[in-house]
Amino acid sequence: MTNEYVLILDFGGQYNQLIARRVRECSVYCEVKPYNKVSIDEIRRLSPKGIIFTGGPQSVYGENAPAVDRQIFELGIPILGICYGSQLMAHLLGGEVETCVTSEYGKTETCYDKDCVLFSTIKNMPEKAVSWMSHTDYISKLPEGFRVTAHTENCPCAAMANDEKKLYAVQFHPEVNHTQYGLDMLDSFLKNVCCCTGDWTMENYAEKAIRDIREKVGSGKVLLALSGGVDSSVLAALLSKAVGNQLTCIFVDHGFMRKNEGDEVEAAFKDWDINFIRVNAKDRFMDKLRGVSDPETKRKAIGEEFIRVFEAEAKKIGKVDFLAQGTIYPDVIESGAGDAAVIKSHHNVGGLPDYVDFKEIIEPLKMLFKDETRKLGQELGLSETLVWRQPFPGPGLAIRIIGEITDEKLEILQDADWIFREEIAKAGMDRDINQYFAVLTNNRSVGVMGDFRTYDYTLALRAVETTDFMTAEFSRIPYEVLAVCSSRIVNEVKNINRVVYDITTKPPATIEWE
Numbered sequence: 001m002t003n004e005y006v007l008i009l010d011f012g013g014q015y016n017q018l019i020a021r022r023v024r025e026c027s028v029y030c031e032v033k034p035y036n037k038v039s040i041d042e043i044r045r046l047s048p049k050g051i052i053f054t055g056g057p058q059s060v061y062g063e064n065a066p067a068v069d070r071q072i073f074e075l076g077i078p079i080l081g082i083c084y085g086s087q088l089m090a091h092l093l094g095g096e097v098e099t100c101v102t103s104e105y106g107k108t109e110t111c112y113d114k115d116c117v118l119f120s121t122i123k124n125m126p127e128k129a130v131s132w133m134s135h136t137d138y139i140s141k142l143p144e145g146f147r148v149t150a151h152t153e154n155c156p157c158a159a160m161a162n163d164e165k166k167l168y169a170v171q172f173h174p175e176v177n178h179t180q181y182g183l184d185m186l187d188s189f190l191k192n193v194c195c196c197t198g199d200w201t202m203e204n205y206a207e208k209a210i211r212d213i214r215e216k217v218g219s220g221k222v223l224l225a226l227s228g229g230v231d232s233s234v235l236a237a238l239l240s241k242a243v244g245n246q247l248t249c250i251f252v253d254h255g256f257m258r259k260n261e262g263d264e265v266e267a268a269f270k271d272w273d274i275n276f277i278r279v280n281a282k283d284r285f286m287d288k289l290r291g292v293s294d295p296e297t298k299r300k301a302i303g304e305e306f307i308r309v310f311e312a313e314a315k316k317i318g319k320v321d322f323l324a325q326g327t328i329y330p331d332v333i334e335s336g337a338g339d340a341a342v343i344k345s346h347h348n349v350g351g352l353p354d355y356v357d358f359k360e361i362i363e364p365l366k367m368l369f370k371d372e373t374r375k376l377g378q379e380l381g382l383s384e385t386l387v388w389r390q391p392f393p394g395p396g397l398a399i400r401i402i403g404e405i406t407d408e409k410l411e412i413l414q415d416a417d418w419i420f421r422e423e424i425a426k427a428g429m430d431r432d433i434n435q436y437f438a439v440l441t442n443n444r445s446v447g448v449m450g451d452f453r454t455y456d457y458t459l460a461l462r463a464v465e466t467t468d469f470m471t472a473e474f475s476r477i478p479y480e481v482l483a484v485c486s487s488r489i490v491n492e493v494k495n496i497n498r499v500v501y502d503i504t505t506k507p508p509a510t511i512e513w514e
Protein backbone atom coordinates (compact mmCIF):
# COMPACT_ATOMS: atom_id res chain seq x y z
CA MET A 1 0.00 0.00 0.00
CA THR A 2 1.27 3.48 -0.74
CA ASN A 3 -0.06 6.34 1.31
CA GLU A 4 -1.98 9.36 0.15
CA TYR A 5 0.68 11.94 -0.50
CA VAL A 6 0.81 15.71 -0.08
CA LEU A 7 3.71 17.75 -1.39
CA ILE A 8 4.97 20.74 0.58
CA LEU A 9 6.99 23.12 -1.53
CA ASP A 10 9.49 24.85 0.70
CA PHE A 11 10.17 28.53 0.07
CA GLY A 12 12.42 28.90 3.09
CA GLY A 13 10.03 30.08 5.78
CA GLN A 14 10.63 29.52 9.47
CA TYR A 15 7.59 27.29 10.06
CA ASN A 16 8.05 24.85 7.19
CA GLN A 17 8.74 21.77 9.25
CA LEU A 18 5.84 22.70 11.42
CA ILE A 19 3.48 22.65 8.42
CA ALA A 20 4.63 19.13 7.63
CA ARG A 21 4.18 18.02 11.22
CA ARG A 22 0.67 19.41 11.28
CA VAL A 23 -0.25 17.67 8.03
CA ARG A 24 1.00 14.41 9.52
CA GLU A 25 -1.05 15.15 12.65
CA CYS A 26 -4.04 15.11 10.31
CA SER A 27 -2.96 11.54 9.42
CA VAL A 28 -1.83 12.51 5.94
CA TYR A 29 1.64 11.64 4.71
CA CYS A 30 3.57 14.58 3.27
CA GLU A 31 7.06 15.44 2.19
CA VAL A 32 8.86 18.78 2.20
CA LYS A 33 10.87 19.55 -0.91
CA PRO A 34 12.82 22.69 -1.80
CA TYR A 35 10.79 24.66 -4.38
CA ASN A 36 13.64 24.57 -6.91
CA LYS A 37 14.33 20.86 -6.65
CA VAL A 38 11.05 19.51 -8.07
CA SER A 39 10.11 19.96 -11.70
CA ILE A 40 6.58 19.94 -13.04
CA ASP A 41 7.25 16.49 -14.50
CA GLU A 42 8.39 15.27 -11.12
CA ILE A 43 5.21 16.65 -9.55
CA ARG A 44 3.13 14.86 -12.17
CA ARG A 45 4.98 11.65 -11.38
CA LEU A 46 4.49 12.10 -7.62
CA SER A 47 0.82 12.77 -8.28
CA PRO A 48 0.12 14.38 -4.90
CA LYS A 49 -3.43 14.72 -3.58
CA GLY A 50 -2.57 18.30 -2.72
CA ILE A 51 0.26 20.83 -2.68
CA ILE A 52 1.11 23.37 0.01
CA PHE A 53 3.28 26.41 -0.67
CA THR A 54 5.10 27.44 2.50
CA GLY A 55 5.99 30.90 3.72
CA GLY A 56 9.36 32.45 2.98
CA PRO A 57 11.36 35.54 3.87
CA GLN A 58 11.36 37.19 0.43
CA SER A 59 9.07 39.53 -1.45
CA VAL A 60 7.64 38.14 -4.70
CA TYR A 61 9.14 41.10 -6.58
CA GLY A 62 12.58 40.67 -4.96
CA GLU A 63 15.62 39.77 -7.00
CA ASN A 64 15.89 35.96 -7.18
CA ALA A 65 12.58 35.61 -5.37
CA PRO A 66 11.67 31.92 -5.20
CA ALA A 67 8.99 30.97 -7.71
CA VAL A 68 7.42 27.97 -9.38
CA ASP A 69 6.40 27.12 -12.90
CA ARG A 70 2.91 28.54 -13.60
CA GLN A 71 1.91 25.18 -15.06
CA ILE A 72 1.56 23.97 -11.49
CA PHE A 73 -1.84 25.70 -11.36
CA GLU A 74 -3.03 23.75 -14.40
CA LEU A 75 -2.40 20.27 -13.01
CA GLY A 76 -5.82 20.09 -11.38
CA ILE A 77 -4.15 19.44 -8.02
CA PRO A 78 -5.52 21.46 -5.06
CA ILE A 79 -3.05 24.02 -3.75
CA LEU A 80 -2.91 25.90 -0.46
CA GLY A 81 -0.57 28.89 -0.32
CA ILE A 82 0.58 30.07 3.09
CA CYS A 83 2.01 33.58 3.70
CA TYR A 84 4.70 34.05 1.01
CA GLY A 85 3.06 31.08 -0.74
CA SER A 86 -0.24 32.97 -0.86
CA GLN A 87 1.42 36.06 -2.32
CA LEU A 88 3.26 33.97 -4.87
CA MET A 89 0.00 32.35 -5.95
CA ALA A 90 -1.61 35.78 -6.36
CA HIS A 91 1.40 37.17 -8.21
CA LEU A 92 1.78 34.25 -10.64
CA LEU A 93 -1.92 34.23 -11.47
CA GLY A 94 -2.07 37.93 -12.35
CA GLY A 95 -2.91 39.51 -9.01
CA GLU A 96 -0.83 42.18 -7.28
CA VAL A 97 1.24 42.26 -4.13
CA GLU A 98 2.29 45.43 -2.31
CA THR A 99 4.09 46.44 0.84
CA CYS A 100 1.69 46.79 3.77
CA VAL A 101 1.04 50.25 5.14
CA THR A 102 1.00 48.57 8.54
CA SER A 103 2.82 45.23 8.76
CA GLU A 104 1.16 42.58 10.84
CA TYR A 105 3.09 40.49 13.29
CA GLY A 106 1.70 38.19 15.94
CA LYS A 107 -1.82 37.46 17.10
CA THR A 108 -4.31 39.27 14.89
CA GLU A 109 -8.08 39.33 15.02
CA THR A 110 -9.33 37.93 11.73
CA CYS A 111 -12.80 37.87 10.16
CA TYR A 112 -13.57 34.68 8.24
CA ASP A 113 -16.01 34.05 5.45
CA LYS A 114 -18.01 31.11 6.71
CA ASP A 115 -18.92 30.12 3.15
CA CYS A 116 -15.35 29.11 2.38
CA VAL A 117 -14.79 25.36 2.64
CA LEU A 118 -11.63 25.85 4.71
CA PHE A 119 -13.68 27.41 7.50
CA SER A 120 -17.31 26.34 6.94
CA THR A 121 -16.65 22.72 7.88
CA ILE A 122 -15.17 23.59 11.27
CA LYS A 123 -17.62 22.96 14.06
CA ASN A 124 -18.47 26.00 16.19
CA MET A 125 -15.91 28.22 14.51
CA PRO A 126 -16.91 31.85 15.08
CA GLU A 127 -16.71 34.46 12.33
CA LYS A 128 -13.94 36.27 14.20
CA ALA A 129 -10.92 34.46 15.62
CA VAL A 130 -7.23 35.03 16.25
CA SER A 131 -4.71 34.16 13.57
CA TRP A 132 -0.90 34.34 13.65
CA MET A 133 0.47 36.85 11.15
CA SER A 134 4.02 37.62 10.10
CA HIS A 135 4.16 39.68 6.92
CA THR A 136 5.21 42.98 5.41
CA ASP A 137 3.62 42.43 1.96
CA TYR A 138 -0.01 41.74 1.20
CA ILE A 139 -2.22 40.80 -1.74
CA SER A 140 -3.56 44.14 -2.98
CA LYS A 141 -5.34 42.84 -6.08
CA LEU A 142 -6.81 39.39 -6.44
CA PRO A 143 -6.19 37.26 -9.51
CA GLU A 144 -9.19 36.57 -11.72
CA GLY A 145 -11.56 33.93 -10.41
CA PHE A 146 -10.64 34.50 -6.75
CA ARG A 147 -12.66 35.98 -3.89
CA VAL A 148 -11.58 37.25 -0.49
CA THR A 149 -12.42 34.75 2.26
CA ALA A 150 -10.86 36.45 5.30
CA HIS A 151 -9.68 39.91 6.28
CA THR A 152 -8.21 41.80 9.21
CA GLU A 153 -8.19 45.46 10.16
CA ASN A 154 -4.97 46.09 8.22
CA CYS A 155 -5.07 43.33 5.63
CA PRO A 156 -7.98 43.36 3.16
CA CYS A 157 -7.07 39.89 1.88
CA ALA A 158 -6.10 37.59 4.75
CA ALA A 159 -7.34 34.64 2.69
CA MET A 160 -8.59 34.05 -0.84
CA ALA A 161 -10.13 31.18 -2.74
CA ASN A 162 -10.88 29.92 -6.20
CA ASP A 163 -13.17 26.97 -5.52
CA GLU A 164 -13.46 25.94 -9.13
CA LYS A 165 -9.71 25.47 -9.49
CA LYS A 166 -9.30 24.30 -5.88
CA LEU A 167 -6.76 27.02 -5.17
CA TYR A 168 -6.68 28.48 -1.66
CA ALA A 169 -4.40 30.94 0.04
CA VAL A 170 -4.02 32.26 3.55
CA GLN A 171 -1.85 35.19 4.59
CA PHE A 172 -1.68 33.95 8.18
CA HIS A 173 -0.02 30.78 9.50
CA PRO A 174 -2.57 28.05 10.21
CA GLU A 175 0.26 25.72 11.29
CA VAL A 176 1.18 27.89 14.29
CA ASN A 177 -0.65 27.05 17.52
CA HIS A 178 -1.62 30.69 18.09
CA THR A 179 -3.92 30.53 15.06
CA GLN A 180 -7.21 29.43 16.53
CA TYR A 181 -8.72 26.57 14.47
CA GLY A 182 -5.52 26.52 12.37
CA LEU A 183 -5.14 22.75 12.54
CA ASP A 184 -8.82 22.38 11.62
CA MET A 185 -8.28 24.60 8.58
CA LEU A 186 -5.40 22.43 7.40
CA ASP A 187 -7.47 19.34 8.08
CA SER A 188 -10.32 20.82 6.09
CA PHE A 189 -8.04 21.54 3.15
CA LEU A 190 -6.67 17.99 3.27
CA LYS A 191 -9.95 16.17 3.76
CA ASN A 192 -12.54 18.39 2.06
CA VAL A 193 -10.52 19.87 -0.79
CA CYS A 194 -7.83 17.25 -1.46
CA CYS A 195 -10.22 14.41 -0.49
CA CYS A 196 -7.61 12.64 1.63
CA THR A 197 -9.02 9.97 3.92
CA GLY A 198 -6.13 10.14 6.40
CA ASP A 199 -4.38 6.79 6.01
CA TRP A 200 -1.09 7.73 7.68
CA THR A 201 -0.82 5.93 11.01
CA MET A 202 2.15 4.50 12.82
CA GLU A 203 0.44 1.12 12.87
CA ASN A 204 0.40 1.06 9.06
CA TYR A 205 3.88 2.49 8.96
CA ALA A 206 5.29 -0.21 11.22
CA GLU A 207 3.81 -2.95 9.05
CA LYS A 208 5.16 -1.46 5.86
CA ALA A 209 8.57 -0.62 7.30
CA ILE A 210 8.98 -4.16 8.63
CA ARG A 211 8.12 -5.59 5.21
CA ASP A 212 10.51 -3.21 3.44
CA ILE A 213 13.37 -3.92 5.84
CA ARG A 214 12.92 -7.68 5.44
CA GLU A 215 12.95 -7.36 1.69
CA LYS A 216 16.06 -5.19 1.67
CA VAL A 217 18.07 -7.01 4.32
CA GLY A 218 17.23 -10.57 3.27
CA SER A 219 19.47 -12.82 5.31
CA GLY A 220 22.10 -10.08 5.80
CA LYS A 221 23.57 -8.88 9.09
CA VAL A 222 22.66 -5.46 10.48
CA LEU A 223 24.69 -3.40 12.92
CA LEU A 224 23.35 -0.54 15.02
CA ALA A 225 25.05 1.81 17.46
CA LEU A 226 22.47 2.03 20.20
CA SER A 227 22.70 5.05 22.47
CA GLY A 228 19.52 4.51 24.42
CA GLY A 229 18.07 7.69 22.90
CA VAL A 230 14.60 7.66 21.38
CA ASP A 231 15.69 7.35 17.76
CA SER A 232 18.18 4.54 18.11
CA SER A 233 15.95 2.68 20.57
CA VAL A 234 12.93 2.83 18.27
CA LEU A 235 15.11 1.75 15.41
CA ALA A 236 16.38 -1.21 17.43
CA ALA A 237 12.80 -2.21 18.19
CA LEU A 238 11.76 -1.91 14.55
CA LEU A 239 14.75 -3.86 13.26
CA SER A 240 14.26 -6.49 15.90
CA LYS A 241 10.67 -7.07 14.71
CA ALA A 242 11.87 -7.14 11.12
CA VAL A 243 15.02 -9.26 11.20
CA GLY A 244 15.35 -10.51 14.80
CA ASN A 245 18.80 -11.71 15.70
CA GLN A 246 20.32 -10.76 12.37
CA LEU A 247 20.61 -7.44 14.23
CA THR A 248 23.49 -6.66 16.54
CA CYS A 249 23.24 -3.57 18.72
CA ILE A 250 26.37 -2.20 20.27
CA PHE A 251 25.76 0.01 23.26
CA VAL A 252 28.95 1.82 24.21
CA ASP A 253 28.51 2.88 27.83
CA HIS A 254 31.06 5.65 28.28
CA GLY A 255 30.15 6.03 31.92
CA PHE A 256 28.67 9.49 31.47
CA MET A 257 25.06 8.39 31.35
CA ARG A 258 22.64 9.65 33.95
CA LYS A 259 22.21 7.73 37.19
CA ASN A 260 21.27 4.06 36.50
CA GLU A 261 20.71 4.82 32.82
CA GLY A 262 23.18 2.34 31.41
CA ASP A 263 21.47 -0.48 33.32
CA GLU A 264 18.06 0.76 32.25
CA VAL A 265 19.01 0.64 28.58
CA GLU A 266 20.39 -2.86 28.98
CA ALA A 267 17.30 -4.01 30.86
CA ALA A 268 14.98 -2.52 28.25
CA PHE A 269 16.40 -4.74 25.53
CA LYS A 270 17.03 -7.84 27.64
CA ASP A 271 14.06 -9.77 26.32
CA TRP A 272 14.27 -8.68 22.69
CA ASP A 273 15.34 -11.09 20.01
CA ILE A 274 18.57 -9.28 19.11
CA ASN A 275 22.27 -9.54 19.82
CA PHE A 276 22.86 -6.87 22.40
CA ILE A 277 26.41 -5.95 23.32
CA ARG A 278 27.06 -3.53 26.15
CA VAL A 279 30.60 -2.29 26.38
CA ASN A 280 31.44 -0.84 29.76
CA ALA A 281 34.18 1.52 28.70
CA LYS A 282 34.16 4.12 31.48
CA ASP A 283 37.80 3.54 32.44
CA ARG A 284 38.98 4.02 28.87
CA PHE A 285 37.05 7.28 28.56
CA MET A 286 38.19 8.57 31.96
CA ASP A 287 41.78 7.86 30.95
CA LYS A 288 41.40 9.97 27.83
CA LEU A 289 39.84 12.82 29.80
CA ARG A 290 42.33 13.06 32.60
CA GLY A 291 43.47 16.66 32.93
CA VAL A 292 41.14 17.86 30.15
CA SER A 293 38.92 20.82 30.95
CA ASP A 294 38.41 22.52 27.58
CA PRO A 295 34.88 21.74 26.27
CA GLU A 296 35.86 21.14 22.65
CA THR A 297 38.81 18.94 23.60
CA LYS A 298 36.50 16.91 25.81
CA ARG A 299 33.97 16.47 23.03
CA LYS A 300 36.62 15.49 20.54
CA ALA A 301 38.28 13.00 22.87
CA ILE A 302 34.95 11.36 23.65
CA GLY A 303 33.96 11.22 19.96
CA GLU A 304 37.26 9.61 18.98
CA GLU A 305 37.24 7.12 21.81
CA PHE A 306 33.65 6.21 21.00
CA ILE A 307 34.67 5.28 17.49
CA ARG A 308 37.61 3.22 18.71
CA VAL A 309 35.50 1.24 21.15
CA PHE A 310 32.74 0.74 18.62
CA GLU A 311 35.17 -0.27 15.93
CA ALA A 312 36.85 -2.84 18.17
CA GLU A 313 33.49 -4.45 18.99
CA ALA A 314 32.27 -4.32 15.41
CA LYS A 315 35.45 -6.06 14.23
CA LYS A 316 34.64 -8.99 16.51
CA ILE A 317 31.39 -9.50 14.63
CA GLY A 318 33.17 -9.46 11.30
CA LYS A 319 31.67 -8.19 8.11
CA VAL A 320 28.18 -6.78 8.39
CA ASP A 321 25.95 -6.02 5.45
CA PHE A 322 24.04 -3.04 6.71
CA LEU A 323 24.79 -0.25 9.14
CA ALA A 324 21.52 1.14 10.52
CA GLN A 325 21.26 4.80 11.46
CA GLY A 326 18.54 6.56 13.41
CA THR A 327 18.30 9.56 11.08
CA ILE A 328 14.91 11.25 11.36
CA TYR A 329 13.05 13.61 9.02
CA PRO A 330 14.11 16.98 10.50
CA ASP A 331 17.73 16.05 9.66
CA VAL A 332 16.69 15.26 6.11
CA ILE A 333 14.80 18.54 5.69
CA GLU A 334 17.62 20.56 7.22
CA SER A 335 20.15 19.02 4.89
CA GLY A 336 18.04 20.42 2.02
CA ALA A 337 19.12 17.77 -0.41
CA GLY A 338 17.65 14.81 1.39
CA ASP A 339 21.13 13.40 1.85
CA ALA A 340 20.74 12.68 5.50
CA ALA A 341 23.52 10.22 6.09
CA VAL A 342 26.17 12.91 5.92
CA ILE A 343 24.63 15.10 8.61
CA LYS A 344 23.98 12.33 11.04
CA SER A 345 27.31 10.65 10.75
CA HIS A 346 29.25 13.69 11.75
CA HIS A 347 26.58 14.99 14.07
CA ASN A 348 26.09 11.86 16.06
CA VAL A 349 28.62 9.18 15.47
CA GLY A 350 31.64 11.05 14.27
CA GLY A 351 32.22 9.55 10.84
CA LEU A 352 31.46 6.04 11.97
CA PRO A 353 30.79 4.59 8.51
CA ASP A 354 34.45 5.02 7.54
CA TYR A 355 35.57 2.76 10.31
CA VAL A 356 33.23 -0.16 9.97
CA ASP A 357 33.16 -2.70 7.21
CA PHE A 358 29.66 -2.68 5.78
CA LYS A 359 27.91 -2.60 2.41
CA GLU A 360 25.14 -0.10 2.84
CA ILE A 361 23.51 2.30 5.28
CA ILE A 362 19.84 1.88 6.09
CA GLU A 363 17.78 4.64 7.69
CA PRO A 364 14.25 3.31 8.22
CA LEU A 365 13.12 6.31 10.33
CA LYS A 366 14.25 8.96 7.93
CA MET A 367 10.76 10.04 6.93
CA LEU A 368 9.48 10.35 10.51
CA PHE A 369 9.27 13.32 12.83
CA LYS A 370 10.25 12.93 16.47
CA ASP A 371 6.66 12.68 17.69
CA GLU A 372 5.98 10.00 15.09
CA THR A 373 9.12 8.15 16.12
CA ARG A 374 7.79 8.12 19.68
CA LYS A 375 4.40 6.86 18.51
CA LEU A 376 6.08 4.14 16.49
CA GLY A 377 8.07 3.16 19.59
CA GLN A 378 4.83 2.82 21.54
CA GLU A 379 3.32 0.81 18.71
CA LEU A 380 6.31 -1.56 18.85
CA GLY A 381 5.99 -2.03 22.60
CA LEU A 382 9.00 -0.05 23.75
CA SER A 383 8.96 1.06 27.40
CA GLU A 384 7.60 4.52 28.29
CA THR A 385 10.98 5.45 29.76
CA LEU A 386 12.71 4.98 26.44
CA VAL A 387 9.93 6.41 24.30
CA TRP A 388 9.70 9.59 26.35
CA ARG A 389 13.38 9.97 27.06
CA GLN A 390 14.46 13.58 26.70
CA PRO A 391 17.31 14.41 24.33
CA PHE A 392 20.69 13.61 25.77
CA PRO A 393 23.95 14.72 24.14
CA GLY A 394 26.37 12.11 22.84
CA PRO A 395 29.16 13.08 25.28
CA GLY A 396 26.66 12.82 28.15
CA LEU A 397 27.35 14.25 31.57
CA ALA A 398 30.96 14.90 30.57
CA ILE A 399 29.81 18.19 29.05
CA ARG A 400 27.67 19.00 32.08
CA ILE A 401 30.64 18.91 34.43
CA ILE A 402 32.51 22.12 33.93
CA GLY A 403 36.26 21.66 34.10
CA GLU A 404 38.05 18.40 34.64
CA ILE A 405 35.93 15.30 35.16
CA THR A 406 36.50 13.19 38.23
CA ASP A 407 34.62 10.18 39.61
CA GLU A 408 33.58 12.28 42.57
CA LYS A 409 32.11 15.06 40.42
CA LEU A 410 30.34 12.55 38.23
CA GLU A 411 28.66 11.00 41.22
CA ILE A 412 27.63 14.40 42.61
CA LEU A 413 26.08 15.37 39.31
CA GLN A 414 24.29 12.06 38.81
CA ASP A 415 22.71 12.31 42.26
CA ALA A 416 21.67 15.95 41.87
CA ASP A 417 20.32 15.41 38.36
CA TRP A 418 18.31 12.43 39.59
CA ILE A 419 16.60 14.56 42.26
CA PHE A 420 15.82 17.33 39.76
CA ARG A 421 14.26 14.86 37.33
CA GLU A 422 12.31 13.16 40.08
CA GLU A 423 10.82 16.46 41.26
CA ILE A 424 9.95 17.61 37.74
CA ALA A 425 8.14 14.33 37.17
CA LYS A 426 6.34 14.67 40.52
CA ALA A 427 5.20 18.14 39.49
CA GLY A 428 3.78 16.59 36.30
CA MET A 429 6.01 18.74 34.09
CA ASP A 430 8.19 16.04 32.59
CA ARG A 431 6.45 15.95 29.21
CA ASP A 432 6.04 19.72 28.87
CA ILE A 433 9.64 20.70 29.48
CA ASN A 434 11.62 19.57 26.46
CA GLN A 435 14.94 19.21 28.20
CA TYR A 436 15.91 19.60 31.84
CA PHE A 437 19.07 18.67 33.64
CA ALA A 438 21.64 19.67 36.21
CA VAL A 439 25.07 21.11 35.52
CA LEU A 440 27.93 20.89 37.98
CA THR A 441 29.69 24.23 37.73
CA ASN A 442 33.32 24.51 38.65
CA ASN A 443 32.47 27.30 41.04
CA ARG A 444 32.80 26.85 44.79
CA SER A 445 31.40 29.24 47.32
CA VAL A 446 31.07 29.69 51.03
CA GLY A 447 28.03 28.36 52.84
CA VAL A 448 26.93 27.37 56.30
CA MET A 449 25.66 23.94 57.29
CA GLY A 450 24.58 23.59 60.90
CA ASP A 451 27.28 25.45 62.78
CA PHE A 452 29.94 24.81 60.19
CA ARG A 453 31.33 26.80 57.35
CA THR A 454 31.29 24.97 54.01
CA TYR A 455 33.14 25.65 50.80
CA ASP A 456 31.40 23.59 48.15
CA TYR A 457 30.17 23.42 44.58
CA THR A 458 27.42 25.44 42.94
CA LEU A 459 24.95 23.36 40.97
CA ALA A 460 23.00 24.90 38.10
CA LEU A 461 19.59 23.66 37.01
CA ARG A 462 18.66 24.12 33.36
CA ALA A 463 15.21 23.53 31.85
CA VAL A 464 14.10 24.64 28.41
CA GLU A 465 11.05 24.70 26.21
CA THR A 466 11.66 24.52 22.50
CA THR A 467 10.28 23.01 19.33
CA ASP A 468 13.46 22.74 17.32
CA PHE A 469 16.32 23.05 19.84
CA MET A 470 17.74 25.86 17.67
CA THR A 471 16.08 28.46 19.85
CA ALA A 472 14.80 27.90 23.36
CA GLU A 473 13.08 29.65 26.25
CA PHE A 474 13.92 28.83 29.83
CA SER A 475 11.06 26.98 31.41
CA ARG A 476 8.93 28.94 33.88
CA ILE A 477 9.12 26.30 36.61
CA PRO A 478 7.09 27.45 39.63
CA TYR A 479 9.23 28.71 42.51
CA GLU A 480 7.68 26.11 44.81
CA VAL A 481 9.01 23.30 42.62
CA LEU A 482 12.44 24.93 42.38
CA ALA A 483 12.44 25.38 46.15
CA VAL A 484 11.89 21.67 46.74
CA CYS A 485 14.63 20.77 44.23
CA SER A 486 17.08 23.15 45.82
CA SER A 487 16.35 22.05 49.35
CA ARG A 488 16.55 18.35 48.51
CA ILE A 489 19.76 18.74 46.53
CA VAL A 490 21.70 20.64 49.19
CA ASN A 491 20.46 18.25 51.85
CA GLU A 492 20.84 14.96 50.03
CA VAL A 493 23.88 15.48 47.83
CA LYS A 494 27.20 15.97 49.50
CA ASN A 495 29.49 18.79 48.35
CA ILE A 496 26.78 21.05 46.96
CA ASN A 497 25.90 24.07 49.04
CA ARG A 498 24.30 26.35 46.45
CA VAL A 499 21.76 25.82 43.66
CA VAL A 500 21.03 28.33 40.89
CA TYR A 501 18.49 28.28 38.06
CA ASP A 502 19.64 29.19 34.55
CA ILE A 503 17.25 31.82 33.16
CA THR A 504 18.92 32.38 29.80
CA THR A 505 17.27 31.89 26.43
CA LYS A 506 18.99 30.35 23.42
CA PRO A 507 20.42 32.42 21.80
CA PRO A 508 22.57 33.87 23.24
CA ALA A 509 23.18 30.88 25.52
CA THR A 510 23.19 27.32 24.22
CA ILE A 511 21.12 24.65 25.91
CA GLU A 512 24.12 22.71 27.18
CA TRP A 513 26.79 24.58 29.12
CA GLU A 514 29.68 23.14 27.15
Ligand code: XMP
Pocket residue numbers: 347348391392393394395435469506509510511512513
Ligand atom coordinates in the same frame (compact mmCIF):
# COMPACT_ATOMS: atom_id res chain seq x y z
P1 XMP B 1 23.03 23.26 22.33
O1 XMP B 1 23.80 23.09 23.61
O2 XMP B 1 23.91 23.37 21.12
O3 XMP B 1 22.21 21.91 22.14
O4 XMP B 1 22.02 24.38 22.41
C1 XMP B 1 21.14 21.70 21.27
C2 XMP B 1 20.64 20.28 21.45
O5 XMP B 1 21.62 19.35 20.99
C3 XMP B 1 21.99 18.48 22.04
N1 XMP B 1 23.43 18.22 21.90
C4 XMP B 1 23.94 17.11 21.33
N2 XMP B 1 23.33 16.04 20.80
N3 XMP B 1 25.46 15.08 20.33
C5 XMP B 1 24.10 15.02 20.31
O6 XMP B 1 23.56 14.02 19.83
C6 XMP B 1 26.14 16.14 20.84
O7 XMP B 1 27.36 16.18 20.85
C7 XMP B 1 25.33 17.21 21.36
N4 XMP B 1 25.63 18.39 21.94
C8 XMP B 1 24.44 19.00 22.25
C9 XMP B 1 21.63 19.22 23.32
O8 XMP B 1 21.46 18.33 24.42
C10 XMP B 1 20.37 19.91 22.90
O9 XMP B 1 19.27 19.03 22.93
